[in-house]
Amino acid sequence: MSTDSLTAGKSTRRKSSRAAKPDPQSPDNAPRRRKGLSERNRPLWMLIPGGLLMVIIIVVPLLLGIFMSGLDLDQYSLRQWVSAPFIGVQNFVEALTASPLLHAIWLSVSYSLLAMVVTIPLGIAGAVATQNAFKGRAVIRSIFLVPYVLPSFVVATVWRTMFQPGSVIDSALHSVGIDPGLWLNGPQSYWTLILVQIWASWPFVYLLALSGLQSVDHEVHEASALDGALWWNKLRYVVFPYLKGPLSLAFLIGMLHHINNFTLPFVLFGVPAPSDVELLPILTYVTSFQSFRFGLSAAMAFISLILIAIPLFVYLRAVKLDDAETPGGKK
Amino acid sequence: MSTATTAVGRQSSEDFRPGSKRQHEVTKLLPGPMLAIILTVLCALVLIPVAYIFLASVNSDIGVARGEFFPSSFSFENYSTIWSSVGLATGLANSVLVAGSTAVVSALMSIATAYVLVRYQFRGRLTILRGLLGLQSVPGTLMVLPVFVLFSSSASYLGIQIIGTQWGLFVTYLTFAMPFSTWVMVTYLRGLPRELEEAARIDGASNLGVLVRIILPLSWPGVVVSGIFAFLLGWNDVLFASVMTRPESQTAAVALQVFGASQEGGAIPYYGQMMAASLVCAAPVVILYLIFQRYLVGGLTAGGVK
Numbered sequence: 001m002s003t004d005s006l007t008a009g010k011s012t013r014r015k016s017s018r019a020a021k022p023d024p025q026s027p028d029n030a031p032r033r034r035k036g037l038s039e040r041n042r043p044l045w046m047l048i049p050g051g052l053l054m055v056i057i058i059v060v061p062l063l064l065g066i067f068m069s070g071l072d073l074d075q076y077s078l079r080q081w082v083s084a085p086f087i088g089v090q091n092f093v094e095a096l097t098a099s100p101l102l103h104a105i106w107l108s109v110s111y112s113l114l115a116m117v118v119t120i121p122l123g124i125a126g127a128v129a130t131q132n133a134f135k136g137r138a139v140i141r142s143i144f145l146v147p148y149v150l151p152s153f154v155v156a157t158v159w160r161t162m163f164q165p166g167s168v169i170d171s172a173l174h175s176v177g178i179d180p181g182l183w184l185n186g187p188q189s190y191w192t193l194i195l196v197q198i199w200a201s202w203p204f205v206y207l208l209a210l211s212g213l214q215s216v217d218h219e220v221h222e223a224s225a226l227d228g229a230l231w232w233n234k235l236r237y238v239v240f241p242y243l244k245g246p247l248s249l250a251f252l253i254g255m256l257h258h259i260n261n262f263t264l265p266f267v268l269f270g271v272p273a274p275s276d277v278e279l280l281p282i283l284t285y286v287t288s289f290q291s292f293r294f295g296l297s298a299a300m301a302f303i304s305l306i307l308i309a310i311p312l313f314v315y316l317r318a319v320k321l322d323d324a325e326t327p328g329g330k331k
Numbered sequence: 332m333s334t335a336t337t338a339v340g341r342q343s344s345e346d347f348r349p350g351s352k353r354q355h356e357v358t359k360l361l362p363g364p365m366l367a368i369i370l371t372v373l374c375a376l377v378l379i380p381v382a383y384i385f386l387a388s389v390n391s392d393i394g395v396a397r398g399e400f401f402p403s404s405f406s407f408e409n410y411s412t413i414w415s416s417v418g419l420a421t422g423l424a425n426s427v428l429v430a431g432s433t434a435v436v437s438a439l440m441s442i443a444t445a446y447v448l449v450r451y452q453f454r455g456r457l458t459i460l461r462g463l464l465g466l467q468s469v470p471g472t473l474m475v476l477p478v479f480v481l482f483s484s485s486a487s488y489l490g491i492q493i494i495g496t497q498w499g500l501f502v503t504y505l506t507f508a509m510p511f512s513t514w515v516m517v518t519y520l521r522g523l524p525r526e527l528e529e530a531a532r533i534d535g536a537s538n539l540g541v542l543v544r545i546i547l548p549l550s551w552p553g554v555v556v557s558g559i560f561a562f563l564l565g566w567n568d569v570l571f572a573s574v575m576t577r578p579e580s581q582t583a584a585v586a587l588q589v590f591g592a593s594q595e596g597g598a599i600p601y602y603g604q605m606m607a608a609s610l611v612c613a614a615p616v617v618i619l620y621l622i623f624q625r626y627l628v629g630g631l632t633a634g635g636v637k
Contacts, residue, residue, distance in 0.1 A: 042451040043538035046443040047459075050509050053440075057506035058466065061477030068477065079487070081480060122373070128360050129369040140370060142624060143377055149620045150381075151567040153584045154609045157591050158384050161395065161602050168383065171398025199376070207628065218358070225357045235360060260470040263569045263584075270592050281472040288476050289574060301473040312468050321460045 069302050073294035084295075091299035099287075100278055101300055105307060108280040111190065112258035115197040116251055122198070123205025123250070124243065128235065131213045148203035156267035159196045160184065184269060190276045193265055197258060204257075205250045212246035213239065252315045259308060280304045384613075388606035395602035409607035416601070417608045421579065422586030427615075429497050429582060430565030433504040437512045438558035442550065444509075445516030446542055450525070460517070466510040471570045478503060479574055495577040503571050508561035515560065519553030520546070556626045559619055566616060583612050 068081065069091055077084040095101045126144050130137055147155065162169050163183035173180045183192045216239055224234045262281040265273060271290060273282050284304065287297035361369070387395045388409055390402030414420040448456060482493040493499040523546070531545050547554070565582075572585045581589070587608050594600030620627060 038451055041538065042453060043447060043542075044451070044453060046447045046538075046542075050440050050444045050513065053502070053506045054466070054509065057478060057503060058469070058474070061474055061481055062469075064481060065473060065477040068480070078480070079483075081484075125369050126373050129366050129373070131360055132358060140374065142621065143374055145620070145624075145628070146377055146381060146617070149617055150613050151563075151584065151616055153567065153569050153588055154384075154613045157587060157605055157609045158380060160591065161387065161605060162380065162383060164396070164600075164602075166396060166398055168387075168395075168398045168400050172400070174398075199380070221358045231360065231362055231365075239360065256468045260468065260472075262470075262472055263567070266569060267588050267591065270595070281470060284472040285475070285570070294476060294480075297476060301470070301476065304470055305473055308468060308470055312465060315468075316461055316465055319464060321457055321464075 065298050065301060068295055069298035071295045071298075073298075075292040075294075078292075078294055081294075087295070091295045092303070094296055095299045095303060099296065099300070100275070100283060101280075101303065103275075104278055104280045104283040105303075107190070107276075107278065108259050109307075111194055111197070111279065112255050115194050115201065115258055116254050118194075118198045119202040119205045119254065120247060120251070122202040123207075123209045124240075124247075126202070126206040127209035127213055128239075130210070144206055145203045147200050148207075150200075152200065152261070152263035153267045155196065155200050156264050159192075159199075160268050163192055185274050187276050189269060189274045193268065193277050193279075196268060197261070197264060200264065201254060201257065204254060205247070208246040208250040209243055212243040216242050249315075249318070252311050252318070255311045256308065256315070259304075259311075280307070384606050384610050388603055388610055390603055392599050392602050395606075396599050406603075409603040410611075413604050413608045413611065416604060417590045418578070418581065418586040419583060419608050419611060422581050422583035423611070425497060425576075425580055426566055426583040429500045429504065430562045432501055433508055433565045434558040434562035437505050437508040437561035438554045440505075441509060441512035441516045441557050442520075442547060442554055443542060444513045445520050446546055448513070448517055449520040450528075463510045463514045463517070467514075471507075471568075474507075475570055475574055478571070482575065494575055495580055497580050499575045500565070500572060500580075500582070503575070504561070504565040504568065508564045511564075512557035512561050515557040516550070516553050519550055519556075523549055552626045555623060556629075559623060559627060562619070563616060583608075587612055 070086055070088055071077075071081065071084040072087045072090075073081055073084050130141055130144070161167060164170075165182060169183070170180060181188055183189065220238055224238045229238065260281065261279075262285065265277055265279050265282050266285070269277050271282065271286050273279075273286070278286075280300075281304070284297050284300045287293050287300060383400065386400060386402055389405050389407060390399060391404050391406065394403050447453075448459060479494070482499050485491045485493050493502075527545050527549070528541050531541050536544065567584065568582070569584045569588055572582045573588065576582065576585060587605070590601075590608065591605055594605070
């Protein structure tokens, strides 16, 4: 865990060298070795605007946040945060022992996993169903992506209305004889959140599964047709193996998105959220901007960064940064 | 849903065309009825809530609260009241201003950055590429407090008021949009042939000249995609906007969220207005998506970020 957090920290810290680099290096831009990429007359100054921006708005606040996690900060000392009392790791101790942080981590991770477990089959089903050409396929493909395109705050507002007591979902369930109880409060709110998250994010899995299906060679189809494979066996043994890569990618990115998702639970349940949906981002936000325990919140944010670093590390290791060191070559 | 049934019907009509029948049979993944079921279920899943937004926006608030799907009374009045009651007029103006300028500036900056990353070799190049991917996943909740403190410090130490203005949001969104926009441009520029650049260079064009006269006109689809993603980031954000704005600089997202949250209490909430406002906030995004769908889908799978 600690190594993961180190690497994530490093990748952001290395960015600081990015803005600093062009200045000292641009005078000696003599060619050293030639690969596919040019080393002469490099316009490295073009990196300065973006690099500067990222240093000021990402790297500096990141360091500031780590510093603040060691301070005793409240709404009174925030104005003079530089001179706030330094209390070492006490915020971390409090976050881990005396706050709902561990519960929030458990909620965040379990909800992300449960949502993924459902979105993956849905995404595969959608991709498999729209792979073969038929009339109206383009329309259906556009429809499938609508939940993904709608802004999260709109999705949350709409579902919040539909899940109100006595509102459309309740009356639909009543008509088939089910009394669902409260959706937006109490233990059931956790499942409400998962339902809405599934609705909003299955198209992403669908997209990646579709890109995987497109890489299935035609010969493979012919071979399984010659063998007379049944559709289910063909899917299971011939087509699905092609989806392994895209789906693992979808899984990792989806997990990152779900764990980081603030807007959906925030708008769906409001703050203070019911304790059954007090996810990591919500808890961090509430600790800052409702309880004004800024130091504690910074410590929580830092711990959540460590949590994020695990899938992120796997993702960064798996992704190919350069197309076999030949940029400008095949895409 | 009806499309699904025509799709199944069409299979047999295709059989008459020579060649195409065999082709279709070979690549077919699902039997017809199965296909129809999946398509119907998924379309219903998506379309019922979407249809509900519109139907509830023209319904009466009591009708929505009673759980009607089809409104018992129609009225488009909500669409005229939301501009002042929800504060959507100011909200949308601010959203367009902030997200729009973020889109333009971020697209231009990311093409310059991506150009250097794709065409030139320098130390730290792969690190920057990896950083671009990694930074997309830095949680917003981690950044919001330090950025807020940084911006409010600039008021007390430098005398520049950032919190509460659109500038603070613009700079923040621009920064957080840059990693993904740059990544989109990197994948796009890799596909461009270098011959034109070399020709321009022989004619004596400078680095900047090559970028502006050759790369920019050739890569406009990539520029549009990276601009749209930056736009969406600003348009969809609630976290930073809820902390760093005042009522007069509020974006549409925050205006809607505040309006929704303020409806808690005794009386029947203004559901109709909430749904109308939701639809108005979603419309620009959906329209942008429909226009540029072909390019956007490629960008989504390339970077895998909303």
